[in-house]
Amino acid sequence: MTSNERVVVIGTGLAGVRLARRLGELGTPASLIGEEEHRPYNRVLLAEVLAGRYGPEVVALPAPAELRRGRVTGIDRDGRTVTCADGTVIAYDRLVLATGSNPVLPPLRGLFTPDHVLPEGVHAFRTMDDCLGLSKAVRPGARAVVIGGGLLGVSAARALALRGAQVVLAQQSERLMERQLDPAASKLVKRHLTDLGVEVHTECRVRDVRCVGGAVRLVEMADGYALDADLVVVACGVRPRVGLAQAAGLDVRKGVVVDDELRTSDPYIHAIGDCAQHDGVVYGLAAPALEQADALAELLAGDVNTRYTGTRSLTRLTLNGHEGPFDLAAFGETEALPGDDVVQLADATRGTYRKVVVRDDRLVGGVLIGELGTVGALARAWEGAEPLPSDGGPLLHLLTNDGGS
Amino acid sequence: MQTTATPTHCPYCALQCGMNLTPAPDGTVEVSERADFPVNRGALCGKGRTAPAVLASNVRLTSPLVRSGDALVPASWDEALDRIAAGLRRTREEYGPDGVGVFGGGGLTNEKAYTLGKFARVVLGTSQIDYNGRFCMSSAAAAGIKAFGLDRGLPFPLEDVPKTGCVILVGSNLAETMPPSLRFLTELKENGGTLIVIDPRRTKTAEQADLHLAPRPGTDLALALGLLHLVIAEGRVDEEYVQERTVGWEDARAAAMAHWPEHVERITGVSVPELRETVRLFCEPESAMVLTARGPEQQSKGTDTVGAWINLCLATGRAGRPLSGYGCLTGQGNGQGGREHGQKADQLPGYRKLDDPAARRHVAEVWGVDPDSLPGPGRSAYELLDALGTDIRSLLLMASNPVVSAPRAAHVEERIRSLDFLAVCDVVLSETAALADVVLPVTQWAEETGTTTNLEGRVLLRRRAITPPDGVRTDLEVLHELAARLGVEKGFPTDPEEVFEELRRASAGGAADYSGITYGRLAEEDGVFWPCPTMETEEPTSRPFLATESADSAPGRTKAAPAEAAGGPAGSACAAGGGPGAQESAPDRPAVTTYHPATTTDPTSHPATKLGTTSRPDAAGDPTGPGRPVHPGTPRLFLDRFATPDGRARFVPVSHRATAEEPDDEYPVLLTTGRVVAQYQSGAQTRRVAELNAAAPGPFVELHPRLAARLGGARGANRWT
The missing domain is CATH 3.40.50.740 (Rossmann fold)
Structure with missing residues (x-):
């Protein structure tokens, strides 16, 4: 494409903002439309805002040149225009969907008021507004229930505990962050939260949320047990926002389907970030979203050879507590299959745990907790997907700082 | 023909080490130690020691x-x-x-x-x-001008380095490129300061570090942004300094917010705990420095990379503070x-x-x-x-x-x-x-x-x-x-x-003002730091970034005590309290000193002695004339204000991006360049010195043993790059 084509980007999250900034640097200005009323911010840092580590104004991202506030309600693919809720019609030559994702709100009794909003005291944890609402409501001694023990739930529980709340985390499955961690690592995360005063309940399904006078009072478990609650955080994952794409007739499965040029089924419409599905995968993580934004920026600025071929990234979490940070890195399959090689180093005293899983000559997964000295080397081995050295070494170099190199 | 020792300087790198040269009867030249020059205090590297070999007529051109x-x-x-x-x-x-x-x-x-x-x-x-x-180092110059309004490699003398609390050395292997300067870092550690070296390779310099960070080549920009992010996250921003002495903080902060530590770790391969440790070591002491060299500067995004390191120095209130700030280790002799x-x-x-x-x-x-x-x-x-x-x-x-x-x-x-x-x-x-x-x-x-x-x-x-x-x-x-x-x-x-003399007039009033410098003063004072304007009156100069030094902010002067000068037989031209370095004992004085020529001085004697090894500048050697105030030069810049119109430093918002050419299937290996102590620049001079060639015979490639094994190379094998 040529640089005088008009690029319109919907969504002011990390992916949308990064794309617009990069395009600006490459001499192809883009117009960005976002519906949140805040200046674009770094969503990754919201848990830190909730924990009180940053003021909300500090997490603002560099603002793109052309930023418009509005909610896009429809795409006219034939006319190559988008329509906003206020009736504005905006023409595009290339449209980019960077609409992100919505929190999943599970079908709990009482979770919605009759007019279908969350009752007072119940919060999702996805946007700055969610974060500010929670932040306003939390006070020392407040009883908070976090529903969900994944990455988001763990982050929220930790942040609320740091703000002095009495936090109960209710996790439906048998351990925390089960999608990313093996049982030993899950246990260390649990220990970290417990040390912060969080009460962790696993294998604990929430049945309903009880309100009095429109405000939450109680969270009831499937086994009949009930928890008093001033605050409830719903952290049950996210789902790609694909409504616009669906309504426009684009190919949508889990997310908006894109190819290696990040094109949807309409060649004039692209999708990046949490809403996009590339090669069967909806990542829902920041690193792939930024890589997609960078790749698309190059493509739209005229480097036709650029391709996005997928991201192999680590899940990284730093939980800042009273006694120093708790660092965690995990990727791939952290539990071995029969025949896999596993190297594992654990230090119960220091609370560190390191493990890699190797299948044939490839690294297929790993966890580092508390000791991240080799995270760079491990990440490179994982991202590069190259065969591991066949010098018969015990693969310790992936876990120890200087060995093997 | 001259037969006495001449105090002069090495022909090679930007340290310009002091040395004495003495012609020998056989036509060769002997190098001897010149211990009083503060930059190298007598020390020389192999290049400097053997520099006279390039003077020999058999290695050089003698006819058009x-x-x-x-x-x-x-x-x-x-x-x-x-x-x-x-x-x-x-x-x-x-x-x-x-x-x-x-x-x-x-x-x-x-x-x-x-x-x-x-x-x-x-x-x-x-x-x-x-x-x-x-x-x-052009990208450092560009970044320095953007941020400070002025480009001078170091805004402080090297002798300040051992007195600071922490040095982050970015992409400099000075153990190989300028060995006599390594001593400043050794002394830094002896004094309890810490040295952090940032280099993808474990170089000789990195071996000296308390902490060595080895980022992927081309990711220094992200590294600096990640450190700035942590500075913000940990509440280590010097808010008062940012408020009073800088502009543009919010945009620079926003850029850093887009580079959170875990993301920077992914880009650079440097772990978040190491980033945190770097921030702790850099921020805890009262003073700290960042010094960059060609590593971060010679990149497709060199100016932004240096800008990111400068931002770190500004956010933490380092630039323009005693024993602190950002500096570039310039490479070439001049x-x-x-x-x-x-x-x-x-x-x-x-x-x-x-x-x-x-x-x-x-x-x-x-x-x-x-x-x-x-x-x-x-x-x-x-x-x-x-x-x-x-x-x-x-x-x-x-x-x-x-x-x-x-x-x-x-x-x-x-x-x-x-x-x-x-x-x-x-x-x-x-x-x-x-x-x-x-x-x-x-x-x-x-x-x-x-x-x-x-x-x-x-x-x-x-x-x-x-x-x-x-x-x-x-x-x-x-x-x-x-x-x-x-x-x-x-x-x-x-x-x-x-x-x-003409250059002095042409530079007068410019940023690099040499107008107050004379050959006589240079001989006398072990060099003079620019800017050094001509003083018209006793009033301090109107150019505001010339620092007014006090005893507190100038713990080390470059010059011997003035009393010595006054007492010496040749020092009669320079009365006590009037010589450069006088502020050491007179902290309240402005940065202006005055030569008071002795009445017995004979102006006509000056041309013969002006380059003599022991002569001192007399009144005639100072063209501003007898009784006029003489600017002492400016060893330390920006202590009061920066060289921008409003005196404030500028944050420049910068973002990381990939290198111009990332490895791909066709070019799968990322190589960086490095230096060896025995050779200089393109080697046009040093390759003609046998001793240096014996030490470093020619270019070579270093590979990780595993990469070498994969490429099928062996130690000592020739490779085409």
Whole structure:
């Protein structure tokens, strides 16, 4: 494409903002439309805002040149225009969907008021507004229930505990962050939260949320047990926002389907970030979203050879507590299959745990907790997907700082 | 012939180490220790120690050479100069003044760099002049000017380094590139300070570090942003300083917010715990420094990368504070002075801008020409070399070897070969000189006098210590002769001090103001730090970034105690309390000192003694005249304000991006370049010294054993890169 084509980007999250900034640097200005009323911010840092580590104004991202506030309600693919809720019609030559994702709100009794909003005291944890609402409501001694023990739930529980709340985390499955961690690592995360005063309940399904006078009072478990609650955080994952794409007739499965040029089924419409599905995968993580934004920026600025071929990234979490940070890195399959090689180093005293899983000559997964000295080397081995050295070494170099190199 | 020891300076890197040279009866030259010079305190590396070997006539040119068919053959000076004049004139007549290009080097003395710039603009009338410093630290210069309003490699003397709390050394292997400076870091550690080295390789320098971070090549920008992010996250921003002394913080902060630690870890491979430890070590002490060198600077995004490190220094309140701040370790011998006085495409002497009408007027007046006759800004180095053979048809080249040192060297060689006419002035027959139509053999460091400005911004006098061999002339003589042949009889003196006097006037009022500096003072004071304006009155200078030093902020002066000067037999010209360094005992005084000449001084004695090893400046040596105040020079910049119109430093918001060429299937391996202590630059000089070649015989590639195994290489095998 040529640089005088008009690029319109919907969504002011990390992916949308990064794309617009990069395009600006490459001499192809883009117009960005976002519906949140805040200046674009770094969503990754919201848990830190909730924990009180940053003021909300500090997490603002560099603002793109052309930023418009509005909610896009429809795409006219034939006319190559988008329509906003206020009736504005905006023409595009290339449209980019960077609409992100919505929190999943599970079908709990009482979770919605009759007019279908969350009752007072119940919060999702996805946007700055969610974060500010929670932040306003939390006070020392407040009883908070976090529903969900994944990455988001763990982050929220930790942040609320740091703000002095009495936090109960209710996790439906048998351990925390089960999608990313093996049982030993899950246990260390649990220990970290417990040390912060969080009460962790696993294998604990929430049945309903009880309100009095429109405000939450109680969270009831499937086994009949009930928890008093001033605050409830719903952290049950996210789902790609694909409504616009669906309504426009684009190919949508889990997310908006894109190819290696990040094109949807309409060649004039692209999708990046949490809403996009590339090669069967909806990542829902920041690193792939930024890589997609960078790749698309190059493509739209005229480097036709650029391709996005997928991201192999680590899940990284730093939980800042009273006694120093708790660092965690995990990727791939952290539990071995029969025949896999596993190297594992654990230090119960220091609370560190390191493990890699190797299948044939490839690294297929790993966890580092508390000791991240080799995270760079491990990440490179994982991202590069190259065969591991066949010098018969015990693969310790992936876990120890200087060995093997 | 001189037989006594001459205190002078090494010809190589930007430390400009002090050394004494003594001619031996057999015609060779002996190097001996010059322990009183504060930069190296007598220490020299192998290059410096063996530097006289390059003076020997068997390794160098002693006759002009002219092209005859495929060969270069000896010719007389007149013939060679006539040929150059004819070549340049022909091009100018046929293609206009911009058909002639000029290419200089960071190894030229200030006098030569100044004269070369003047020659290009006044004699040739061309805008097409630049120099090899563009391949060096230009991005640090650009970033420094953006942030501080001024580019001087270090804003403090090296002797401040051991007294700070923490040094982050980014992409410098000074154990190899400038070994005598390693001592400052050793002393830093002895004093309880910490050293953090950032280098993808575990270099000799990195071995010395308390903490070595090894980012992926090309990711220094992200690393600096990640550190800034943590500084914010951990509440370590110096809010008061940011408020009072800077502008642009919010945008820079937003840029850092887009580079959270875990993301930076992914980009750089440096773990978050290491980033946190770096921030702790950098922020906890009262003072700290960031020093960058070619690693972060020589990247497609070098200016932004340096900008990110400067932002870190600004957010933590380091820049413009005692024993703290950002500095660039300039590389070439006169890399600093070489970028100040007009051999850059956009520049006039004194760091003036060529497109500034006031600057043009000032310099044109000194040169005695019409301001409108000065050409405008031309192309910078690579663009200039790339244009050779197209719209630039002839080139005059001094003190550079672009066939080896330029980026895309093979392409540049092809461009050079396509010139109508090439003239090269050099000491040796470099790879570039070998392509020339005319080669002029010129004098070098120990055979001529001139000033250089080292990486500290300290102007130094490099003195003639020996008689040059027959058959060579100085660059100044060459330019004088060529100017005359091209119709400009006046304005190109061959006496370096005469040139310096003119340079002083041309630089007066500019950012790099040398007007208060004289050869006499340089000899006397172990160098003088610019800016050093001429003082008209007792009032402090009106240029506000000149720091007023106090005892607290100037724990180390560069000069011996003034009492000594006053008491010495030759020191009668300089009364107690009047010499430079006097502020040490008089903290309340402004940064102005006054020479009080003794009444017995005989002005006529000065020319004979002005370069003597023990003479001191007398009243006549100070052209501001008896009784006038003398500016002491400025060892430490920005302590009161920055050199911007409002005195505040500027945050520049920068973002990480990938290197211009990432590894791909076709080019799967990322290589970085490094230096060895025994060789210098393109090796045109050092490759002619047997001892150095024995220590470092030639270029080599270092690979990780696993990568080497995969590529099928063995130790000592030859590889094509």
